[in-house]
Amino acid sequence: MSLGEFDLIARYFGRPTRRAALGPGDDCALLALRPGMQLAVSCDMLVEGRHFLPTVDPRRLGHKALAVNLSDLAACGAQPLACTLALALPRVDEAWLDGFSAGLYELADAHGCELIGGDTTAGPLNICITVFGEVPAGEALLRSSAEPDDEIWVSHAIGGGIGDARLALEAFRGQVSLPGAVFERVRRAMEQPQPRVALGLALRGVARAAVDVSDGLLGDLSHLLHRSDVGASIDVGRVPRSADLAAQPLALQRLCTLAGGDDYELVFTAPPAAHARVLEAARGADVAVSRIGRIEHEAGLRLVDADGQAVDRVWASFDHFSA
C-alpha cells in the first residue's frame, strides 16, 4: 500500500480517544488502570472463509470481530476499556472500510471500549483484535474454579436459545432450508452476536467459574471441566433453543445447541445457594439464563434426559452428514 492508502486507513481508525492516556499515532498507546484493578487481555484472529463468509456485510463483520473479543472479557467478568486492531487487507476498499469501521465503533462505543492503536498492512484478509478490560484483583471469573454440586447455567436472549448461529451456517451450507424471515433472524445471530458483558459483570461474586461459548457448548464446557478437574451432567432437554430451532429435526437441534459454535453466550457455574442471585444478575443484565446441569466429582461430561437416562450423541450422525 502507498502512504496515501495508509493515510486513508488512519482516517477510518484514527478517531481520537478520550479516556486512554495516549491513543493512536505514537509507537505505543498508553493506558492507566484504576488502583486495585488487574488488566484482562484477550486476542482473537479472524480469517475469511474460516470465521466469516466472504458475503458478510462489512458492518456486521466489524461488529463481530470486536464482539468475539468482548465475549472473552465477559467470561472473565471484566469491564471493557480499550482494544487494538491489526488488519491485513488485500486492497484498500473504501466502502468496505467504511462499513467495517462503523460496525466496530458502534459496538465499541456501546461498551465504552476505545480503539487505541493497531497496525494495517497489505495481505490476505485477516483481522486481529486484542481487547483490554479491568477487573478488581482476585475477582475475575475463571475456568478453573467450578466445584462439585455447582449448578451449570447458560445465557441466551430472552425468548431465544443457543444454536441459532449454527442453524444459519447449515442453511448457508444448503443442509437445511429456512423461510426467509427465519433465515434473516438466525443469520443475524451468526453475524452479529451480542457479547454478554453486563451479565459477566453482574456475575462477579455470584458465579464460580465461567467460559464463553465460541466453539460449541459441550466443547467449551469441557475446557472448563478440565481446568476445574471436575465432571458434569447436562440435561439436554433443558438446553434452551429458539422456536425456530425447536421446529427442526431433533438431531439438528442437538447439533446446533450442543456442538454449534459461534454462540458467544456464557456458560457458567454457581453454587445452588446462589440460584436466586444468578437469576437476579440475569434480569439486571436484560438477558435470560437457563440451568442445564450440575457439576460432579466424576470426570467427564454425561448427557441425560429429564428422567436421568443417558442420551446418545445423536447429532454426530448429522454432523458427519453435513461435513
Add this chain to the structure above:
Amino acid sequence: MSLGEFDLIARYFGRPTRRAALGPGDDCALLALRPGMQLAVSCDMLVEGRHFLPTVDPRRLGHKALAVNLSDLAACGAQPLACTLALALPRVDEAWLDGFSAGLYELADAHGCELIGGDTTAGPLNICITVFGEVPAGEALLRSSAEPDDEIWVSHAIGGGIGDARLALEAFRGQVSLPGAVFERVRRAMEQPQPRVALGLALRGVARAAVDVSDGLLGDLSHLLHRSDVGASIDVGRVPRSADLAAQPLALQRLCTLAGGDDYELVFTAPPAAHARVLEAARGADVAVSRIGRIEHEAGLRLVDADGQAVDRVWASFDHFSA
C-alpha cells in the same frame, strides 16, 4: 485444524507464566501493574512476502516478530512485561513451530517478556503480536515532544551503523552482490534486529522525543517532526554506516541509511545540555548513538552536508531502479 493440531500448538506456546497473574488457557490473561505505572501497548502484524521472505529461518522469524514489537516499547521507554501471539498457519509444521517458538521465547526471556495468551487458526501465514510494557505515569517518551534546538540522535550497534538491513534486502533482490561473509552479517541485521529496550529505559528523563526506525530513518523522523510541529536539519555525512555499507556506491549508502527500513534503531531528540547524559545512557545500554542533526522551528526536513550545503535526495534514483 483438528483439535489434536490445536493441542500441538498449545504445546509450543503454552509455557506457564511466572509473573503474570494468569497466563494462557483461560478466556483472558490477567496482568497487574505496579502502582504509578501506565500500560504501554503496541501491536504489529507480519505477513509473508511483505515483512519477511519465505526463505527465512523460522527461529529468526520468531525473534523478529517479537523484536519489532519490543522496539515500539523501547521507543516509549517502557519496560517489557508480556505479549500475546496470534498466528494463522497454512498447515501445522512441527519443525517450523519448533524453530519459531524457540526464537520467540529466547528473545522474550532476554527481556522478561512473558507470552500470556493468543490465538491460532488455519489461514494464510500471518503473525500478530501485541506487546505490553509498563512506564511510570507521565514519563513515556513520545513522538510529540521534540523542541527547536534539540539535538537529533540515532542508535546503532557499536562499530556499526544503520542501513545494513536494507543492504541485505537489495542483495536478496539481486541489485547488489556481496561477499559471503558480508551477506551473512547484513542478512542477520535484517532477520534478527536487536530492539533497543535498555537504551529506551536509560533515555527516560534524558531524551525529549523518540520514535523507532522501522520504515526508514527519514520517514520515521518525519512522523516525529509532524507530531511535534517542528522541522529539522540532518547532516547526512554524520549518519552512521557500517564499513560494509560504506564500501558501496554513495547513492546506495544513502538509500540504505536514510530510506532503508527494518533498522529497529531509535531516533530521538534531546536538549544540547543533555548531550553528555545521552552518551552516558548509550554506554550503559551497551549501544552506540550518533548525533545526526538538529530540530528547527521551520517545518520540513533539510538534508545538508558537513558544510551546511543542501544535499540532493540522490538515492531516489536508486530506489526507482530497484523498484
